[in-house]
Amino acid sequence: MQAVKMVITGPFSAGKTQFIGSVSEIDVVSTERKISSMAEQVKESTTVAMDFGRITVGDDLVLYLFGTPGQRRFDFMWDILSQGMLGFVVMVDSTKPETFREAKRILETFESYASTPYVVAANKQDMEDAWEPEDLRIILRLKPEVKILPCVATDKESVKNALLELLYSILDQLDQENGDKS
Amino acid sequence: MALKGNLRDFSTTQLLNLINLARKTGTLSIQTESESAQMSFREGKLIYAYMGNDNGKNHLAQILQTSGKLSPEQAQVIQSHAEGKSDKEIGHLLVTARRVTQNDIIQSVRQNVLDTVYKLFTWGEGVFRFDANRMPNSGYITIPIDLESVIMEGSRRLKEWEILQEELPDLDVALRFTDRPDARLRNINLTVEEWRVVSFVNPRNSIRQIAKANNLSDFEIRRIVYGMLQAGLVEFVNQPKPAPEKTESPARRKAPPEPSPAAKRSVVVRLIDRIRGL
Numbered sequence: 001m002q003a004v005k006m007v008i009t010g011p012f013s014a015g016k017t018q019f020i021g022s023v024s025e026i027d028v029v030s031t032e033r034k035i036s037s038m039a040e041q042v043k044e045s046t047t048v049a050m051d052f053g054r055i056t057v058g059d060d061l062v063l064y065l066f067g068t069p070g071q072r073r074f075d076f077m078w079d080i081l082s083q084g085m086l087g088f089v090v091m092v093d094s095t096k097p098e099t100f101r102e103a104k105r106i107l108e109t110f111e112s113y114a115s116t117p118y119v120v121a122a123n124k125q126d127m128e129d130a131w132e133p134e135d136l137r138i139i140l141r142l143k144p145e146v147k148i149l150p151c152v153a154t155d156k157e158s159v160k161n162a163l164l165e166l167l168y169s170i171l172d173q174l175d176q177e178n179g180d181k182s
Numbered sequence: 183m184a185l186k187g188n189l190r191d192f193s194t195t196q197l198l199n200l201i202n203l204a205r206k207t208g209t210l211s212i213q214t215e216s217e218s219a220q221m222s223f224r225e226g227k228l229i230y231a232y233m234g235n236d237n238g239k240n241h242l243a244q245i246l247q248t249s250g251k252l253s254p255e256q257a258q259v260i261q262s263h264a265e266g267k268s269d270k271e272i273g274h275l276l277v278t279a280r281r282v283t284q285n286d287i288i289q290s291v292r293q294n295v296l297d298t299v300y301k302l303f304t305w306g307e308g309v310f311r312f313d314a315n316r317m318p319n320s321g322y323i324t325i326p327i328d329l330e331s332v333i334m335e336g337s338r339r340l341k342e343w344e345i346l347q348e349e350l351p352d353l354d355v356a357l358r359f360t361d362r363p364d365a366r367l368r369n370i371n372l373t374v375e376e377w378r379v380v381s382f383v384n385p386r387n388s389i390r391q392i393a394k395a396n397n398l399s400d401f402e403i404r405r406i407v408y409g410m411l412q413a414g415l416v417e418f419v420n421q422p423k424p425a426p427e428k429t430e431s432p433a434r435r436k437a438p439p440e441p442s443p444a445a446k447r448s449v450v451v452r453l454i455d456r457i458r459g460l
């Protein structure tokens with residue numbers, strides 16, 4: 001049995017757990033805790049170690065989705081979670097400009113772990129206050145080849161689209177590496 | 183779609199950088215507890231700015247008085263006759279009557295816009311929103327101003343060490359020019375110090391080395407580089423940071439060898455098929 005993994009990362013409350021939950025065939029195995037600090041009391045619970053979702057592809061292949069904890073104080077988990085990943089998704093809450101700088105820092109940190117492709121999901125596009133993906137591209141100083149996708153993590157089709165775009169980028173990178181060799 | 187927030191989280195400099203690079207058209211309104219301001223843009227150029235609640239009335243006489251082109255008495259007389267007239271009409275009348283030249287008007291309006299915007303750089307807090315396509319009253323005199331120089335000047339006024347520290351945590355990265363540096367640099371007024379920094383921009387020089395060579399403190403070099411980054415003149419050279427020292431963990435040693443590219447490719451293709459079918 002071969003297992004491959006993708007990592008879903010991003011700032012606090014970006015929608016990582018929701019994203020995995022929308023496509024995982026098992027209930028997300030989550031290490032959520034009730035939130036104690038007042039500052040972060042925008043929702044009931046937060047991920048403290050990781051989330052874990054699964055998509056079975058066949059008898060011999062399974063895809064695991066790992067969600068990172070959003071809060072800084074758990075970032076010792078990031079390096080461990082990123083080992084051997086096929087690619088990663090950086091989720092941004094498009095309605096919260098106060099998290100954009102943090103998103104950029106997370107993005108840079110994961111970039112430094114591995115040269116695997118990644119996409120940015122401009123999440124919560126269903127909300128009125130959402131900033132446009134193309135504006136986020138500028139703010140996060142994304143390289144032209146990095147895709148930024150409008151996303152609504154509560155919508156399965158939207159999450160599928162983000163994962164597919166990531167897989168297409170991975171395929172492109174593989175083909176490019178092969179092209180370079182021949 | 184919305185471009186809303188608070189300057190606490192997303193500064194005036196960052197907003198102007200975004201408007202410049204995205205070549206946006208529309209009006210940015212900022213509201214603090216005691217003050218308000220509006221700035222309008224056309225295709226990424228600043229064309230108008232106003233402090234206070236824009237009531238749509240004319241204010242050319244006031245602007246010309248501030249710039250010293252009209253005495254307070256003259257301005258008052260003009261204002262008393264200008265009821266219902268637009269700035270453009272007043273300007274036209276004044277030029278025809280040879281009270282001021284067209285150039286006086288352009289320079290005064292431009293200075294007024296710049297003074298307004300520079301004040302905004304000192305606001306650390308305030309709710310902002312950008313309305314695409316909302317434009318100032320058509321009777322106003324608008325003059326397109328490049329945002330690059332405005333951003334450079336704004337960053338010269340930055341006093342907050344913390345912001346710079348957050349924006350530029352790492353001084354050991356190098357810089358390079360974005361496209362067409364000559365054309366861009368020609369349009370910007372740079373200080374002597376800034377020019378010296380410009381002359382050192384090169385993928386081989388780290389920001390720290392540039393500071394050392396020019397005897398600039400960490401704060402000074404950060405401020406200059408921040409301005410040049412936000413003005414879109416330079417960008418970081420993307421050199422992957424050396425990966426954090428990894429100790430050979432037992433798990434790592436046991437890790438299977440990388441699959442062949444062909445095998446990896448077939449896995450990815452299978453994943454695509456599976457997710458499409460979800």
Ligand SMILES: Nc1nc2c(ncn2[C@@H]2O[C@H](COP(=O)(O)OP(=O)(O)OP(=O)(O)O)[C@@H](O)[C@H]2O)c(=O)[nH]1
Pocket residue numbers: 010011012013014015016017018019043045046047048067068069070071123124125126127151152153154155
């Ligand atoms: N409207 C809307 N709400 C969303 C969307 N995605 C997530 N949410 C909501 O945003 C909140 C945060 O989502 P989570 O999935 O818990 O975010 P997270 O990134 O896992 O958060 P941490 O683990 O605490 O870092 C929840 O209340 C979600 O229901 C979306 O696309 N649209």
Ligand SMILES: [Mg+2]
Pocket residue numbers: 016017018046047051067069070
């Ligand atoms: Mg979570």
